[in-house]
Amino acid sequence: MNRQALRGIRLLGLAIGLTLTARAETLTYTLSPQFDRGVIDVELEWQTRGRKRSAVFVTPSAGQIDDIAAMLTNMRTSGGSFRREGSLWGCNHREGATLRFSYTVSPRTRELEWDNTYAPVTTRNFFMGLGKTFLLTPSDEPGTPADFQVILRWKLPAGSDAACSWGVGRHVGDTVRAEDVRDSAYLAGELEIAQIQRDGRRVTVAMPDRFAFSAKSFAETAARIVNAEATFMMEREFPEIVITAVPVGDPLPAGSSRLSGTGLYHGFALWVAPQSELNDAVEHLFAHEMFHYWNGRLLQAAMPDREVYWFVEGFTDYYALRILFESGYWSAETYAKWINKHLREYAANPAKNATNGEIRDRYWTDRATYGEAPYQRGLMLGLRWRVMSRSQGKPDGLDDWFRKLIDRGRAGMKLTDREARSAGVETLGAWFSSEFDRYVTRADTVTVPTDALAPKLTGEERVVYEFEPGFDWAKSVQERRVVGLKAGSAAATAGLRDGDALSGWRLRSDPDEEVVLQVKRGGRSVEVRFYPRGRGRSAVVFVPAK
Structure with a gap:
């Protein structure tokens, strides 16, 4: 700039x-x-x-x-x-x-x-x-x-x-x-600072020049996502957005990523590994946090807010992913990848049936299970309730319900389960009450219909696997040698050995993407290949329609 x-x-x-x-x-x-x-x-x-x-x-x-x-x-x-x-x-x-x-x-x-x-x-x-x-x-x-x-x-x-x-x-x-x-x-x-204005909405990115992307490219990406979300929400007035991005830790191997972020007053803060690329993980995180402008800021949760995280976090994730796809920013393949990732992780989460009260009490102490449950539950419910609303003759019913709650939040209402349920019955019909009681109040396992994303994507029951690299990946990269190899894992079965010197690698946190490791033994290079798969279980998987 x-x-x-x-x-x-x-x-x-x-x-x-x-x-x-x-x-x-x-x-x-x-x-x-x-x-x-x-x-x-x-x-x-x-x-x-x-x-x-x-x-x-x-x-x-x-x-x-x-x-x-x-x-x-x-x-x-x-x-x-x-x-x-x-x-x-x-x-x-x-x-x-x-x-x-x-x-x-x-x-x-x-x-x-x-x-x-x-x-x-x-x-x-x-x-x-x-x-x-x-x-x-x-x-x-x-x-x-x-x-x-x-x-x-x-x-x-x-x-x-x-x-x-x-x-x-x-x-x-x-x-x-x-x-x-x-x-x-x-x-x-x-700092490197760039500013983009699109359809009257201004986005500024400020960051040290430590990444594989520029401030301008991030600002252009952010402006497109903000515009897509504001268009979907029919938002005429949207504040100027300032995004900060700063490096954390050491650079990661090619194909790997680590990032975190949080939505703020008129802004977004991103923490990401140096030399990272501007990929779909960054786009997803940004879209999620920006959507909190509506779901979390305009519509605020009554305290204790963690009791309605199934809506505040889960439906934010549902709409962030959906808008990235339906706006044309993401391909059907990328959208399917992220939906399947969440479906797989939901199926594997031992806390998926935690009640809202249990989530309230254990959200921070058990972040990987109880903390993830409300995100996953809300996303599953978004997928399920949209197709159910369509089957009841209300193709836009889910969105009408969501926007009604946002409008009531603008007027000062605080979100509670009672308010969400009442607005749902009022907007979607009597069927919503039993659905709400079953999946939100009692926390039964949410079943996602195979036609939930039709006609663009089709679903089918398959065996899906937990992501399990089979060794301590973070520590191994840091020490450039294999640490903590698990006996019986796919990595061990493929011939990887504890202590192997690592000279190259390709590993993504996806059980369906093959891992390729270059290790040195006795002065020669050996290639080890395997799929980072743990326990398998049946779940719905979506693919782009032919």
């Missing part, structure tokens, strides 16, 4: 931030990453109005960070009488006082790690953090406004750029809520 365009964005953002109403309260953040020391200095100036008591806090925990406040060091305050209670700083002050805070964020690492991507990190080249993991923001004290004029200033070396979920540039401003400040990504340093 050219510097003149960026300068225009910065000036526009700053002008917005400085256009204050008579009664507005202003939050001014100054962020100074210290790339040589691996820390970031933060200053906050809060211009209060009309009261004598205010408080700020930092989110107590997020992701794998148990005590965020412990990372905030060298805290200095002025403007009133302050008292700290845990992660909250309360203050008694004169009316209209300006409160000032300054501190240093000192994380435990200088590099992002896969088991702790939420941690704010200052590397030698960039800073990346989520607002909730390092920024003090106003607490909801009596008299505290909902919206603030927020100004953000970065102090950076020459040649550095910056972006956050609500503005691009070194100096930006906007009217946002305190929770939006927390629910944003903040990225600065040696």
Whole structure:
């Protein structure tokens, strides 16, 4: 992106931030990453109005960070009488006082790690953090406004750029809520920035130049997906989107991928292995997180929200995959691959019959089973209920039900099972009540009809296999030798040996794609081939129609 365009964005953002109403309260953040020391200095100036008591806090925990406040060091305050209670700083002050805070964020690492991507990190080249993991923001004290004029200033070396979920540039401003400040990504340093505008919707990508794709190509992909989802949802007004992408860990072998991401206020944060390609895994993750704009942000779940994750996460996945295909962005082969992957994993999940209450209690402690169950259940129900609605003479009934709930969410309704069930019976008919009770309330195993994706894809019962490489793949790649070979596995049967030196490999997390390993033994190269298959079971499999 050219510097003149960026300068225009910065000036526009700053002008917005400085256009204050008579009664507005202003939050001014100054962020100074210290790339040589691996820390970031933060200053906050809060211009209060009309009261004598205010408080700020930092989110107590997020992701794998148990005590965020412990990372905030060298805290200095002025403007009133302050008292700290845990992660909250309360203050008694004169009316209209300006409160000032300054501190240093000192994380435990200088590099992002896969088991702790939420941690704010200052590397030698960039800073990346989520607002909730390092920024003090106003607490909801009596008299505290909902919206603030927020100004953000970065102090950076020459040649550095910056972006956050609500503005691009070194100096930006906007009217946002305190929770939006927390629910944003903040990225600065040696960045590549690109911006695409499609059908009146603007998408910006900011990232270090560490991937096999460019910021421009990612922005073009994201703009197409955003446009497809907004068109499907008949959304006339859609906010500008800022996407951040940062590298985590070491580069992976060709054909392998590792990534995670989260939807944010007007944005999306992606963590991905260096040198990764812009593939269908990235497209799926982005489409899923962006669809949370409707299912999760406009329609919010009543607490405890994990009890309705079958809808919030499961139906988000259903629509993300479906829109990628029906918009023409994905081929039938790619769509079938992803649907079959979820069908296979659902069939193998020992927690697939967990009730919503059990998911609520064990979502984080058993992430690979109970945590995946609501995603899988909602996707299966989307496939099942759409074809059932068609058979009842309502080909668009499922979508009508979904959009009705979104519209009620815009009006302030919080999603519960009761609201979802009631709207379903009202929109789809009496048959929906027994379906809901069976599969959502009692958590019976969802059966997906073989004609669920007709006429574009056809389904049939087949034996499907769990993905099982037969050895510790991650550790083996790291040490470049076979580690943890499992006796009786397909890998062992094919002749792989514990301790074999790895000189080359092709392995994808798909039991139907052959693994090819090049190993060295006694000075010569040996090729080992096998399918990474574990236990087999019967399940529906979809293929493109002939």
